[in-house]
Structure formats: C-alpha cells, structure tokens
Amino acid sequence: MPPRVTPVAQNQQANQDLVYFVHPSEDPNFVLVTPPLNGSNYLAWSRSMRHALGAKNKLSFIDGSLLVPDLLELNCSSWEQCNHLLHYWIINSISEPIAQTLVFHEYVFDIWEDLKERFSKADRIRIAAIRSSIHSRKQGSKSVFEYFTELKSLWEELNSHRPIPMCSYIPQCRCEAMRAARNQRVEDQVIQFLQGLNDYFSIVKSPILLMDPFPPLYKVYSLVVQEESNNSILSPSPPVLDDSNVLINASES
Numbered sequence: 001m002p003p004r005v006t007p008v009a010q011n012q013q014a015n016q017d018l019v020y021f022v023h024p025s026e027d028p029n030f031v032l033v034t035p036p037l038n039g040s041n042y043l044a045w046s047r048s049m050r051h052a053l054g055a056k057n058k059l060s061f062i063d064g065s066l067l068v069p070d071l072l073e074l075n076c077s078s079w080e081q082c083n084h085l086l087h088y089w090i091i092n093s094i095s096e097p098i099a100q101t102l103v104f105h106e107y108v109f110d111i112w113e114d115l116k117e118r119f120s121k122a123d124r125i126r127i128a129a130i131r132s133s134i135h136s137r138k139q140g141s142k143s144v145f146e147y148f149t150e151l152k153s154l155w156e157e158l159n160s161h162r163p164i165p166m167c168s169y170i171p172q173c174r175c176e177a178m179r180a181a182r183n184q185r186v187e188d189q190v191i192q193f194l195q196g197l198n199d200y201f202s203i204v205k206s207p208i209l210l211m212d213p214f215p216p217l218y219k220v221y222s223l224v225v226q227e228e229s230n231n232s233i234l235s236p237s238p239p240v241l242d243d244s245n246v247l248i249n250a251s252e253s
Contacts, residue, residue, distance in 0.1 A: 018057050019066065020078040026056075028088035037094045040126075042119035043160040049093065053086070061086050062112040083108050130158045138196045144228045148193065148221055155189055183214075190220050201227060 032052040060066035
C-alpha cells in the first residue's frame with residue numbers, strides 16, 4: 001500500500017513546483033529592472049529587484065530559504081536551471097563594471113549577499129547630502145507637483161537610510177511613543193514642504209500650521225494644489241499678440 005500523502009505535504013510540493021517553474025519566454029537575456037545598479041542606487045534597485053523576483057516566485061533563491069539540494073535529489077537539475085537563470089537576470093540588471101566582479105560566483109545567493117555587503121551600508125556622506133538637499137529645496141519655477149515629487153523622492157531615500165525603529169516584541173507593543181515618532185516625522189515633512197513654496201502660497205501656509213489636529217501630508221499637498229489652481233484661474237497668462245497686428249497698429253499710429 002503506497003504511503004498516504006498529507007495535505008500539508010501536497011501544499012509544500014505544489015509551492016516547490018511553482019518556485020521551479022520557468023515560463024518559456026523567460027530567457028537569460030531578460031532584464032528585470034531598470035535603471036541598472038550603479039553603486040549609488042542600491043536601495044531603490046534592491047527593492048525593485050525583490051519585487052520583480054517575488055512576482056516570479058523566486059525570492060527564496062536570494063534570501064537563503066531554499067537550500068541547495070543534494071545531487072541525488074530529483075529537483076536538483078531544476079534548482080540548477082533556476083540558479084543559472086537568476087544569475088543572468090541579476091547580472092543583466094547591473095552596470096558593466098560591477099557585473100564583471102560577480103561572474104565567478106556560483107550561487108545567486110552569494111551574488112545577492114556580495115551586493116548587499118558592498119552597497120547597503122548607510123553612507124553618512126550621502127545622508128548628509130540628502131538632508132542638505134531637502135532643506136535647500138525650493139519651488140522656484142517648478143509646479144507644486146514637480147516640487148513635491150522631488151521632495152517625496154528625497155524623503156523616501158532618507159527613510160530607507162533612517163527608518164523609524166520597530167518594536168521587536170511579539171506581539172508588537174502599541175504604545176503612544178511609536179505613534180508620536182511617526183507623527184513627528186510627518187509634521188517635519190509638512191513644514192519642509194510649506195517652507196519651500198513660493199511666497200504667493202503664504203495665504204495657506206499659516207492656516208495649515210495652525211490646524212489642530214495637524215493634517216496629514218497628502219491633505220496639505222491637496223490644499224496647496226487647490227490654491228495653485230485658483231491662482232491660475234484668477235491670474236491667467238497674458239494673451240499672445242500676433243506680430244502682424246502689432247505692426248499694423250504701429251503704422252496707423
């Protein structure tokens with residue numbers, strides 16, 4: 001009588017089959033993410049790469065959760081095929097100088113750890129440059145959307161280097177200290193955003209800062225965009241005059 005297969009074992013086998021599945025269109029020349037890793041964009045690149053590999057159910061190859069099978073195991077050849085394929089995918093998404101230093105790694109897990117060790121360390125010089133860029137950022141001739149998008153990108157990068165500490169207890173505590181820390185960071189971003197706006201937004205700056213409770217960031221952004229829209233309606237751009245009409249009027253004068 002053959003051994004009985006439990007539902008848990010069946011689910012494990014099904015998940016393993018999905019991990020080893022490779023679509024016929026997924027060849028070694030496939031490029032998963034752009035722009036490629038150049039050394040200064042590791043945080044954004046690694047996050048995009050994890051999302052791309054997660055969509056293809058291949059995260060277990062880089063996080064170490066899928067161990068290298070023994071040579072006699074039935075799925076050994078499938079594992080090797082996926083390992084080689086991911087090796088090419090990551091190399092194709094890296095700039096040439098960095099890629100040349102990784103070609104001799106046998107396992108894709110070692111490639112991922114090598115890149116993490118080299119580029120994931122928080123660079124204090126970069127953090128100082130981000131903070132300086134945030135505080136010196138002004139709207140100028142840019143629209144509110146363009147100005148806010150630039151700030152949002154800098155905030156996200158800074159938060160990647162300086163994330164808010166999370167409670168390590170299980171279950172996590174729900175004390176007011178953690179909530180206050182997040183609220184203070186949002187308030188700092190709102191103040192930075194308002195300070196860099198042009199002077200004709202002064203009519204909305206003071207009322208926003210006096211609001212209680214303090215509004216969230218996207219609410220403030222919405223209010224400022226609405227004011228920008230009102231200004232464009234009340235102060236339309238002057239009409240463009242036709243050169244021929246100008247010459248005719250001048251000659252008649």
